[in-house]
Amino acid sequence: MRKNYRDQRLGEEIKKIISQLLQRELKHPALNQGIITISHVKSAQDGSFATVYFTGIGLDEGAVIDGFNQSKGFIRTEIGKAMGLRFTPDLRFKVDETEQYGQHIDELISRVSGGDSGSAAGMTAVSEAGMTANVSVSEIVDLLESYERFLLFPHVSMDGDTLGAAVAICLSLRELGKRAYVVIDEEIPDIIEFIEYKTTISIKEAEALELENYLSILPDSSDVSRIETRGELFSSGKESLCIDHHITGNPTCDYNIILPEVASTCEIVYDILTEADYPMHEEIATALYVGILTDTGRFQYESTRPQTHRIAASLMEKGVDVNRAFNEVYQKLTPSKLFVEKELLEDMEIFADGKAAVGFITRKTLDLYDAKDADTEGMSEKLRSIVGVEVSVFARELADGRIKTSMRSKNYFDVAALAAKYGGGGHIRAAGFTSEKTMEETLSDIKKSIEAGLMGDCGSDPQ
Numbered sequence: 001m002r003k004n005y006r007d008q009r010l011g012e013e014i015k016k017i018i019s020q021l022l023q024r025e026l027k028h029p030a031l032n033q034g035i036i037t038i039s040h041v042k043s044a045q046d047g048s049f050a051t052v053y054f055t056g057i058g059l060d061e062g063a064v065i066d067g068f069n070q071s072k073g074f075i076r077t078e079i080g081k082a083m084g085l086r087f088t089p090d091l092r093f094k095v096d097e098t099e100q101y102g103q104h105i106d107e108l109i110s111r112v113s114g115g116d117s118g119s120a121a122g123m124t125a126v127s128e129a130g131m132t133a134n135v136s137v138s139e140i141v142d143l144l145e146s147y148e149r150f151l152l153f154p155h156v157s158m159d160g161d162t163l164g165a166a167v168a169i170c171l172s173l174r175e176l177g178k179r180a181y182v183v184i185d186e187e188i189p190d191i192i193e194f195i196e197y198k199t200t201i202s203i204k205e206a207e208a209l210e211l212e213n214y215l216s217i218l219p220d221s222s223d224v225s226r227i228e229t230r231g232e233l234f235s236s237g238k239e240s241l242c243i244d245h246h247i248t249g250n251p252t253c254d255y256n257i258i259l260p261e262v263a264s265t266c267e268i269v270y271d272i273l274t275e276a277d278y279p280m281h282e283e284i285a286t287a288l289y290v291g292i293l294t295d296t297g298r299f300q301y302e303s304t305r306p307q308t309h310r311i312a313a314s315l316m317e318k319g320v321d322v323n324r325a326f327n328e329v330y331q332k333l334t335p336s337k338l339f340v341e342k343e344l345l346e347d348m349e350i351f352a353d354g355k356a357a358v359g360f361i362t363r364k365t366l367d368l369y370d371a372k373d374a375d376t377e378g379m380s381e382k383l384r385s386i387v388g389v390e391v392s393v394f395a396r397e398l399a400d401g402r403i404k405t406s407m408r409s410k411n412y413f414d415v416a417a418l419a420a421k422y423g424g425g426g427h428i429r430a431a432g433f434t435s436e437k438t439m440e441e442t443l444s445d446i447k448k449s450i451e452a453g454l455m456g457d458c459g460s461d462p463q
């Protein structure tokens with residue numbers, strides 16, 4: 001019995017992790033064509049493999065299975081990391097054709113078509129995109145009105161959008177005389193620390209508060225497992241509200257507003273606070289602005305809408321110091337990082353007639369400059385940005401000696417397909433894998449593959 005229970009738990013864990021990856025990291029085009037729901041995961045008796053059953057509306061099922069298989073290496077690595085497994089089961093992907101299938105589909109259809117998309121006038125930006133929202137902006141205003149106590153929970157690996165949204169709601173509610181706190185259990189990243197505005201408390205502090213009948217709010221994620229250690233606190237609220245812009249098939253809160261067409265959660269929060277006519281002073285506006293700034297890559301990602309700029313303009317009118325925000329977020333280069341970059345550029349190689357660039361960083365280099373792994377962030381993008389380069393590879397040595405590569409492409413090369421050959425995965429334009437080989441071997445293998453790929457199977461120059 002014990003074993004069965006464990007297998008079941010394993011299946012549940014895997015389901016949760018893949019569902020989460022589907023919302024964020026898995027950007028394989030076949031996995032983004034509709035709403036894919038992982039219905040259940042069955043783990044084999046001996047734990048050697050697990051079968052992942054999925055459902056969804058309007059899916060090209062064959063393509064979804066291919067997409068999953070191509071991303072399998074990445075998915076398994078993430079499962080291994082999340083669960084601390086020495087051996088991660090192999091994964092098989094199947095369409096869920098059991099009786100439950102019809103039920104899931106009905107559920108999904110009602111969620112997609114039944115949501116109240118008709119929010120109040122003036123909410124055009126949000127309501128246009130509001131097909132998966134199951135509560136309207138004005139219903140959320142009513143919900144906020146009906147509570148006096150609030151806890152806000154930014155997701156783990158905190159970013160500007162989740163923190164900005166939480167802080168903005170918190171400050172605005174406080175202006176109204178309500179009690180609100182942002183509960184965190186990790187350090188705030190340096191670059192967004194300045195929008196904290198004394199809103200955050202620890203789990204312990206939250207537990208010490210008298211917070212009867214509070215509303216739990218989850219900004220920028222619809223998956224409660226993304227708040228990890230704060231889960232219990234979250235679920236002890238009377239009700240829960242999720243405000244998010246990631247595609248999901250599994251909203252888990254009592255009230256959900258999920259608008260995948262919107263570039264950032266902070267834009268949705270802007271609409272809510274505006275609709276409610278709640279206070280939006282300079283600090284609130286700054287928190288929202290930083291969320292929008294970071295989630296749109298400084299208004300450069302294709303998710304950026306005209307309305308994104310209109311909201312940003314309106315926030316500026318409320319006093320946002322855009323130059324300060326820029327300096328706080330983007331002018332924090334450390335000497336260590338720059339020295340590491342110097343080493344990268346010194347050994348960088350451009351090959352395949354200038355269409356590919358490769359660079360690497362060893363442990364020795366990191367130690368030499370007292371640099372952290374995070375200091376190598378953005379290096380594959382840097383290599384890709386070279387004129388004429390279509391595909392870039394950045395390899396770094398992990399603390400355990402393995403080699404982690406990240407690959408990027410510009411226009412046509414499918415790096416996800418290439419990564420899959422090495423047991424990795426990712427998106428067409430951003431993918432990676434981890435290798436047990438030496439740095440030299442890894443780089444020489446990947447260079448050969450890229451040269452071959454540029455001529456054939458991974459995509460060739462359409463010209």
Ligand SMILES: [Mn+2]
Pocket residue numbers: 161162220245263264265295
């Ligand atoms: Mn976001």
